[in-house]
Amino acid sequence: MNSKINLEEKDTDTIEKIVRFNLAECLGSPGPIIVNEEQKVIFFIGPTGVGKTTTLAKIAANFVLKNKYDIGLITSDTYRIAAVEQLKIYSDILQLPLEIAYNKEEMIKGIDHFQNKDIILVDTAGRNHNDLGQVEELKEILNTVKKKEVFLLVSATTDYKVLESVIDKYNFLDEYKLIITKIDEAENYGNILNIKHIANKELSYFTTGQNVPDDIQIIDVENIVKKLIEENNND
Template sequence: MKVKKYVGANTQEAMNKLKKELGSEAIILNTRVIKQKGFFNFFKKPLVEVTAAIEDKYLKSTDDKTANIDEINHELRKLRSLVEEVAVNVNSDEQTFNSNLEVYRDKLVSNGVDYNIATSILDNINVQINLKDKTKEEIQKIICYNIKEHIGNAEPLDLTDAPKIIFFVGPTGVGKTTTLAKIAAQLVIKDNYKIGLITADTYRIAAVEQLRTYSEILKLPLKIIYKPDEIYKAMAEFNDKDIILVDTAGRSHKDKTLINETKVLMNTVKNKEVYLVLSVTTDFLTMSSIVEQYNFIDDLKVIFTKLDEAETYGNILNTMFKHRCKLSYFTMGQDVPDDIKIANPDEIVKHLMGEN
């Protein structure tokens, strides 16, 4: 297999270079925005880099291009189609993009916002609002209003209709168990709720032991379930609790079997809330793929972790813009229960606009 990278001023230019050399059977592996290096390139537009691969059999003979494309990974084919579609849209946008907004697009991209998303948000402002006589301060304020609208208002835990079951889902390594413990501690210490803990994350011994440690410190009962239907017994034993917090198995979002088990588990109860825990340090392509695996969940709320480790907050806007999830909490460290807070959209906007 041959793997190459192509760089262009925009996605369409990079794709044209790719197609010219590798042909239409090439597979898109990754696409990202890169900054031009060097002091004198500081004010230049970011470039788009597309990484692609093609199997050797497509390089040997033009006759081989009629080979069965089902041999190519299905997910990579979908990704290629998506990138090509976006490239066409971006190319069209570039022809009409307001040059007065470029400085704001550069600012958003430098703070982690996807180039295409930044372009879409700003171009929509340009279409709707006459910016001709606006000052820079007025334009920036308008942009901030629009970004905040895309992020949406924070929606923390709703306890108006307790008893309730709270599920925490997401990949391994994002701080899911610690986040559950932080919320449990706040509910016990500050609000004096009766809490029960359930863990279905029996794939990792460390996860069970971690939650067991938290349960002992907080003096909360913990039940361990190994199959989805075992939750019925655990819930019966917790029938006196106001809130039951459930730690689901954290493994790769590509594990379809695990996702289905999680789905079955959540469908066993009615009055519930589901929180998808994501690390803000995860790259957007991976983060987007994770969110899509949980699109079967109604009213999905997102908790972003590791804000203390993040260079930028762009992925928060990227996720909210693309997937229309509901923002809930931020975590910024390991301390329980202190390092968690209700998400503040104004704080995100300030970071994205370089005001922090």
């Protein structure tokens, strides 16, 4: 909220309109994936357990089912066998090719292999944000591509202090957008505002469950503002 706004001698409806406007300004406009003539190489990054693989599958499925784009999948999440198997199942269902990259060189080969695809979606290993070695490894993976889009996934259930710590570890990135996961598990919508405030990056999507491809939405700022005000009024 803008501290310079004078709320004195204003009625309740006017104050609510001012609050709505300021909340919407804070949240900003959503920044979903926009496909144009240039190939999109899109990396999904974030802490372990935040839902990267499932979120990637939801986005891939929506593009395949609704937009008919030519898509390739790459996973570098080779630390967890289950993650590779999970993405393999989704790639089989969606009939999308999948490359597995065990290192930087294989990532380069995988991207080159998909040079004719409209979109390349890259799943990365969950990182312990306190492990500097893992952060450096992620930097190497991301640096394999000059033109890319990066989406940082953060859970809506994460404590504020942990959010600060997680987001701080990704400050080596000049540009990324935010995907907020596990909205359905959060007690309220307040953390959406927290995440936006801490990261100061564009919001793009939020996820509301495990179902592929359904439980993902482009951020609806008007609806989030409505929820925030309802929650505040119920306190």
